[in-house]
Amino acid sequence: MIETGTRTLRERRKAETWTALHDAAASLALQRGIEQTTVEAIAENAGVSQRTFFNYFRAKEDAILGLQEPHVDPEELSRVSTSAEDLLDQVSRLLMTVARSAIGGADPDRRRKLLARYPNLGRHKMEQMVKAETLVCYAVAGLLAADPAWSAPAAGFGPDETARMLVMIAGIPLRFNLTSAGFDPAKGVQPDDLGSSLALLHHLQRKLS
Structure with missing residues (x-):
């Protein structure tokens, strides 16, 4: 080759x-x-x-x-540390990266026109986002299972269920942006957007704890 x-x-x-x-x-x-x-x-x-x-x-x-199969970059996954205090942030950013991997093409203006003209196309996009979340759940479950601090069952749930809950929580900042006024589906969630919504999530966690 x-x-x-x-x-x-x-x-x-x-x-x-x-x-x-x-x-x-x-x-x-x-x-x-x-x-x-x-x-x-x-x-x-x-x-x-x-x-x-x-x-x-x-x-x-x-x-x-321009949808394609989402994928988890092994190098990106290797940077996720289950012992880090910001594990939730890391999983949230991993989820964003994997979700963005499902959307190819370099013409957001054209994608914007297509989504506006044919709203039903959004369903196909959401299907890819669900696939991305499933991939991240599987990848994070593997990390938790390999960490003795996480592998032991918690409240009767093993690493798979724990990972699913963690990914669901990590997905809240993304969903917050997806449903915010002014969100551009053609561009998707940007790293800067995710940072501010993560800060809000942590603020709420402190207030509620």
Whole structure:
């Protein structure tokens, strides 16, 4: 395999094909509407086969928005410390990163137009966010299970249930931003936004404790 910089030639070609399919799908949807934007038309405009399309996207709606399978970066996960006082913050930021990994493409203005014109596309985006949360739950459960301070059952619940509760709490700042006035779904939650909502969460924790 030929190496080109930090990415292989195969990886670069895959990225180029993904972008070509996404650009074709988004452009066709804006020009013709979703109903008239078929997988056949997307593949033809991108210069690939329909079979190739399904190697990259499960449905045309995912291609239109530029959705991809979320993933947990091992390096990012390795920086999460179960013994740290700011574990909740770390999990919240990990959740944000994994959620953002599900959205590709470099044209938020076009994504904004698509979401405004076809609100039903938001459902497909939310499905990817649920997948991202599930991935983070699984990853955090592994970290807790490997830490003796966390692996012992708490109130009858093991690491899997504990991780699920932790991730749900860590997701509150993200949901706070998602439902705030002025939130831009095309850009998603930004690191600075998350910092301020985390500060509010900790303020409430102190007030309620």
